[in-house]
Amino acid sequence: MDKARILVVEDESLLAEDIQERLKSLGYEACAVAHTGEEALAGAALAQPDLVLMDIRLKGEMDGIETARVLRERFNLPVIYLTGEADDATLDRAKPTEPLGYLLKPIEEKRLYSTIEIALYKHKMERRLRRIERWFATTIRSIGDAVMVTDTQGRITLMNPMAEKLTGWKSADAVGKPLTEVYQAVSAETRERIESLMAEALREGVVVGLTNRAVLISRTGAETPIDDSAAPIRDIAGNITGVVLTFRDVSERQRAQQALQESEERFRLLVEGVQDYAIFMLDPAGHVTSWNAGAERLLGYRPDEILGAHLARFFTPPDVRRGKPDQNLELARLQGRAEDEGWRVRKDGSRFQANVIITALRDDQGSLLGFAQVTRDITGLKQSEKQLRDSREQLRAL
Structure with a gap:
């Protein structure tokens, strides 16, 4: 562990030398000695001590209290005052400089050691606290x-x-x-x-x-x-x-929510108003979760009759046995879209030929939310195609 570096500021040379020796015997490094306030400021800048032992009554323009104030402002150095007397007036002047201890002369070695150790520890904790406070203040300002x-x-x-x-x-x-x-x-x-x-x-x-x-x-x-x-x-x-x-x-969030609600409402009205196409939603397992007017007209089920039913309800029994409903959903899940043409079954059991498009719906993270299915009755189209083929065959036979 590095030795603590201590600056001694004492205008009596013999006492300064005695303090130096005591510091060395206690395991500290007396990195510099100053006899005036001006020398203390210069010594602090050059030696960069960890702590200052400061005689309150210094000769010259700056006494110990004034010197300690400047040292704290410029270098944030902890100070322990040395004094031969501790009258109330002197203490009142010293308090604003926030010293970390007082030692009365003559100095007892045990008292010197304990005061220095406490001062060093308190200064370390103060610096840590200031770092935390600066970090906290910066965080609070920037969030x-x-x-x-x-x-x-x-x-x-x-x-x-x-x-x-x-x-x-x-x-x-x-x-x-x-x-x-x-x-x-x-x-x-x-x-x-x-x-x-x-x-x-x-x-x-x-x-x-x-x-x-x-x-x-x-x-x-x-x-x-x-x-x-x-x-x-x-x-x-x-x-x-x-x-x-x-x-x-939350103004922006509310505006976005309002815009989304309006968009969803427009889409709902659009889908519900479509009469020629059966448009409905399925959950990931293939169960009906929404039902438009076109679906009711084409397939014959009211919403309360079909919501929750499986997609297989609309397939012929042979297609169900072959697993075609689940195959179509799986293809849509893997490719994003599946298209199929084939026979579908209405509520009354009648059949019609249908063109079906199933689209997988996913969230921003890619998780499957369900499917959208659009079903169109192409029975008339298939009949017209058959009639056209029959007419061509008849013409070729002539």
Whole structure:
């Protein structure tokens, strides 16, 4: 393990040498010694120490407290103060520099060692905490969802740029205010004010989310449809210390859903209005799941009579025994489309010649959703073709 590098700032040379020797005997490296504040700043830049032992009362323009302040701002160095006296006025001046310890002169070796070790550990943990905080802050700023954090009293302690955009509040104005003042949501259906999820998350101690559609009313009066949820924040002991509220603009999703519904409705009306073709859907196993007016006219079944029945219902018994219904479905599944011509059977048992096209339907991941079948009665066409062939045969016989 590398030795901790310590900068000693002490204007009494003999005491500085004594501290150096003690540090060496304790296993540390006294990387530099400075007698003034200016020398300390130069030594810190050159030696890059891990910690500074700082005499509070230095000679020169900069005393130890001022020097420690600059060292912390420029190099983020932890400081332990050395002082021969610890009066209240001096301590009050030293506190803002956030020292990690005080050692009274004359310095006891055991106290020196324990203070240094504690200071090094605390500084290591502080640096780790700052890295986590920077990572957290960067993550919160960059994610697409809006995020707001409150304390247990429901007052805002943090909000990210997306939350600023959707609520119309700047973080600087919102922090410290009650969440209910900044975040105002109403029901999309009733326009009634929705109770804050924050209160429920605090009360129940679990993640909660809205089940009904909500609309966020911004500071400027702009309305945004949202999805939101709230989760309690707990400390290491499991105590709730606040709530994090996340919400997102679902305008685009709602527009896409509306467009899809309108498209599906147009398609449904189109299919139901077709009278000359039997158009119906099948599940992956070949059972009827939809039935249009053309199918009812051609095959004779009402929707309530045929939904759930297997495709084999429309085939002749010999074709069923040969497994033709399943063969057609398998061909459509493998090739995406299957076309067949042959005899089909109506509800009343009558037969007709049909042209059938089966198309496999798949989702974006390629999973089979089912099949679409279009059936056309070509009995008349086949009869016309036969009459034409018979006429040609008669002409050739003359």
